[in-house]
Amino acid sequence: MGAEAEHRMSPSPAPAPPPPTLVGTDADAPPMVLGLQLSALIDHVARVDWSLLDRIPGDRGGSQQVCIEELNHILAEVNAQILPCRDDLSPIRTIAGGSVANTIRGLSAGFGISTGIIGACGDDSQGVLFVSNMSFSGVDLSRLRTKKGHTAQCACLVDASGNRTMRPCLSSAVKLQANEFKKEDFKGSKWLVVRYARQNMEQILEAIRIAKQEGLSVSLDLASFEMVRDYRTQLIDLLETGNIDLCFANEDEARELLGGELTFDPEEALAFLAKYCKWAVVTLASKGCIAKHGKQVVQVAATGESNAVDATGAGDLFASGFLYGLVKGLPLEECCKVGACSGGSVVRALGGEVRPENWQWMYKQMNASGLLLPDLKN
Numbered sequence: 439m440g441a442e443a444e445h446r447m448s449p450s451p452a453p454a455p456p457p458p459t460l461v462g463t464d465a466d467a468p469p470m471v472l473g474l475q476l477s478a479l480i481d482h483v484a485r486v487d488w489s490l491l492d493r494i495p496g497d498r499g500g501s502q503q504v505c506i507e508e509l510n511h512i513l514a515e516v517n518a519q520i521l522p523c524r525d526d527l528s529p530i531r532t533i534a535g536g537s538v539a540n541t542i543r544g545l546s547a548g549f550g551i552s553t554g555i556i557g558a559c560g561d562d563s564q565g566v567l568f569v570s571n572m573s574f575s576g577v578d579l580s581r582l583r584t585k586k587g588h589t590a591q592c593a594c595l596v597d598a599s600g601n602r603t604m605r606p607c608l609s610s611a612v613k614l615q616a617n618e619f620k621k622e623d624f625k626g627s628k629w630l631v632v633r634y635a636r637q638n639m640e641q642i643l644e645a646i647r648i649a650k651q652e653g654l655s656v657s658l659d660l661a662s663f664e665m666v667r668d669y670r671t672q673l674i675d676l677l678e679t680g681n682i683d684l685c686f687a688n689e690d691e692a693r694e695l696l697g698g699e700l701t702f703d704p705e706e707a708l709a710f711l712a713k714y715c716k717w718a719v720v721t722l723a724s725k726g727c728i729a730k731h732g733k734q735v736v737q738v739a740a741t742g743e744s745n746a747v748d749a750t751g752a753g754d755l756f757a758s759g760f761l762y763g764l765v766k767g768l769p770l771e772e773c774c775k776v777g778a779c780s781g782g783s784v785v786r787a788l789g790g791e792v793r794p795e796n797w798q799w800m801y802k803q804m805n806a807s808g809l810l811l812p813d814l815k816n
Contacts (some may be wrong), residue, residue, distance in 0.1 A: 441607075445805060447603070456677070457761040466506055467552070468554075468625060468626030468627045469552045469553050469554035469578050469627055470551050470552045470553065470555045470628050470629065470656065470765060471542060471545055471551055471552070471554075471558070471625060471627065471628065471630075471631060471761060471765070472539060472542075472553070472554050472555070472556055472581070472623070472624065472627045472629065472630050472631065472649075472654070473539065473541060473542035473553065473554070473555045473557075473628040473630075473631045474555075474556050474557065474630060474631065474632045474641075474642070474645050475536050475538040475539050475555055475556070475557040475559065476533070476535075476557050476613045476614045476638055476641055477557060477558060477559075477589070477590040477608055477611045477612065477613045477614075478536070478539075478557055478558065478560070478564075478565060478569075478582065478589050478590065478611075479534070479535045479536035479539065479568070479589070479590040479591065479592055479606070479608075479611075480532060480533070480534060480535060480566040480567055480568060480589060480591045480592070481515060481531070481532070481533055481534070481535025481536075481591075481592050481594050481750075481789065481790060482516070482530065482531075482532050482591065482592065482593050483530065483532075483533070483535075483594040483596065483748070483750055483788050483789040483790070484516045484530040484531075484593075484594070484595060484596065484754045484788075485520060485530075485596050485597075485598075485788065486516060486595045486596065486597065487519055487597075487746075488597055488598070488600070488765050490515055490516070490519055490595065491595060491597060491603055493507075493515070494508075494512055494515075494595075494603075494605065496603075496605070496664075496756055497664065497728075498601075498603050498664060499596075499602070499603055499690075500599055500603065500604070500662055500664050500690075501603075501604035501605075501606065501661070501662035501664060501665075502604075502605060502607070502664060503605075503606055503607070503608055504593075504605045504606070504607055505511070505607065505609055506609070506610055508605070508607070508608050509591060509593060509605065509607040509705075510545075512593045512595075512605055513593060516593065516595070520614075523782040524743070525531060529790040530788075531791075532567070532790050533567075533571055533789055533790070533791050534567065534568045534571035534572050534791075535594070535790055536590075536592075536633075537602065537633045537659055537661070538555070538631050538632070538633050538659075538753045538754075539555065539568075539577075540570065540751045540754035540755065540758075540784075540790040540791070541631055541659075541755070541757045541758050541761070542554075542555060542631060542758075543571075543572060543575045543577055543578055543764060543791065544754065544755045544759075544780060544784070544792060545722070545758045545761060546575050546576040546577050546791070547575040547778075547797070548758065548780060548783070548797050548800065548812065549758060549762040549812045549814075550760070550812045550813055550814045551762055551765055551812075552576075552578070552762075553576075553577050553578065554577065554579070554580065554581050554627070555577055555578070555579060555581060555582055555625055556581045556582070556614065556619070556645070557573065557581075557582055557583070557614050558582065558583045558584070558585050558612045558613055558614040559582060559583075559584055559585070559589050559612065560584075560585060560586075560587045560588045560589035560611065561584055561585065561586050561587070562587075562588055562589055564588070564589035564591060565584065565589040566590060569582070571791075575791075577610065577782045581623045583614060583618065584630050585612035586612070586775075587610070587611070587612040588610050588611050588612065588614070589611060590607060590608045590611035590816075591606070591607050591611075592604055592605065592606035592607065593605045593606075594750050594789070594790075596747075596748045596749075596750060599629065599745040600747055600749050600785065601749055602748060602749050602750045604662070610638075610782035611634045611639075613638075614641065614655055615641065616640045616641045616644040616645075617645075618647055619641075619644055619645055619684065621648055621651070621652065623648075624645075624648050624649050624652040624653075624654060624791030625652050627652070627654055628654060628655065628765065629654060629655050629656075629657060629764075629765070630645065630646070630649040630654045630655070630656050630657070631656050631657045631659075631757070631761070632645070632656060632657065632659070632699075633659045633661050634658060634659065634660050634661045634665055634666075634669075634673060634676070635661060635665065636665065636668070636669040636672055639672065639676075642676075643676075646679075646681050646682075646803075647681075649780065650681055654725050655683040655684065656681055656682050656683050656684070657682075657683065657684040657685075657686070657757065657761065658676075658682045658684070658685045658686070658688050658715075659753070659754070659757060660673070660685070660686065660687045660695070661687075661691075662690075662691065663690035663693070663694045664690075665691075666687075666691045666694040666695055667694040667698060670694065670695065673695075677695050677714040677715070678714060678806045680685060680714065682714060683715060683716045683717065684715060684716065684717040684718075684719070684760075684761075684764070685711045685714070685715045685717070685718050685719070686713065686719045686721065686753060686756070686757055686760075687707065687719070687720050687721070687759030688720070688721045688722075688723070688753055689720065689721070689722050689723060692704055692707035692708075692720045693707070695707050695710060695711070696710065704720045704722060704728060705728060705735070707720055708720045708728050708729070708735070709730070711730075711731040712731075716731060716732075717729065717730070717731050717764070717770075718730045718731075719756075719774070719777075721741070721752075721753055721756055722740075723749075723752075724740050725737050725739075725740065726739040726740040726774075726778060727740075727774055727778065729770055729773070729774050730770075731770045734770055736770050736771040736774055738771060738774035738775055738777075738778055739778065740778055740781075740782065740783035741775075741778040741779050741781070741803055742779075742782025742783065742785060742786060742799075742803070743782075745785070745786050746785040746786070746788065747785060747786055747787055747788060748785060748788045748789065749785055750784075750788075750789055750790045751784045751785075751789065751790025751791070752781045752784060752785050753781065754784075754790060755777075755781050755783065755784040755790070755792065756777040756778065756780060756781035757777065757781045758777075758780050759773075759776035759777035759778070759779060759780030759781065760773045760774065760776065760777035762776055762812070763776045763777070763810075764782075766794070766810055768810060772809055772810070775804075775809055776804060776809055776810075779800045779804050779807070779809070780792075780800055781797040781804045782800070782803065783797060783799055783800035783803075784796070786799065789791065
């Protein structure tokens with residue numbers, strides 16, 4: 439199912455306005471923030487009934503890899519059972535996806551921060567869609583290699599409560615290898631955004647090694663509670679290198695980090711991460727987030743949770759806002775507040791890409807809170 443499938447199954451949404459111009463950046467300057475996404479990914483996001491979630495393998499609410507046959511079966515089931523969306527919006531969206539892509543696209547499109555992506559995409563229709571979507575949002579794709587083969591895909595299944603279950607298919611997708619990184623890819627940038635993935639540790643470690651040589655700070659997202667649960671020892675080894683400057687964990691990931699007990703203290707998980715990272719953040723869904731930098735600990739309420747349609751990308755866009763705050767030199771609490779606003783903006787519609795009207799909603803929230811607005815011009 440490609441981009442054409444979205445148009446076949448439901449009316450196309452109104453065209454989006456042109457992306458904002460990145461202000462205060464030299465067109466030839468390196469991107470401020472780089473995202474490491476070894477395989478370009480296309481998300482197929484749909485509202486589904488709980489009964490469908492009960493018929494697919496794996497934990498509801500988590501992320502578990504599937505083979506291409508399983509993905510096609512899931513998408514066929516989705517086609518047969520799609521729930522209507524609020525406000526007559528398309529009930530299914532086929533867009534560029536992946537946690538890192540969501541974060542850097544948000545930084546570029548919503549915050550005017552120059553971004554680029556390091557990775558590979560296939561020479562298929564899904565790869566064309568990925569390139570089109572990311573370049574439209576202003577992301578520099580000069581570090582994205584096109585390879586012969588398939589682009590990764592993911593079924594993002596959203597239940598009636600707005601919670602999402604992810605089933606990515608990565609096994610047959612093209613991928614950037616560790617020996618393909620170049621120092622020039624990293625030179626001059628300030629941040630590298632990474633998602634934890636045990637199967638990609640060779641590439642992750644090499645990218646971080648080069649990034650550190652080039653003076654970049656590294657932000658790590660913990661991916662999913664399954665990834666933390668199954669590869670906790672390897673994750674701690676990565677943290678113990680001291681090369682992770684900023685780490686984001688959601689509540690479920692934080693729980694698994696401490697051993698998976700049903701009752702746990704998020705502040706304990708925060709303190710654990712802060713032993714290894716300059717900045718540590720634990721997001722707590724409707725309860726907001728807690729963060730630590732040095733001896734400072736802050737707690738910030740969520741923004742926009744009451745209007746949540748789909749939680750896909752909430753953590754990724756929180757990271758966009760938090761990183762915007764760090765790039766702009768904002769205090770820890772304000773970084774969290776901007777993250778809460780951007781995380782709140784993406785949950786108002788289906789998929790991990792913020793719609794134009796929801797960026798406007800976010801700017802209003804930021805303005806009302808006295809936060810530094812992005813320097814954008816259209």
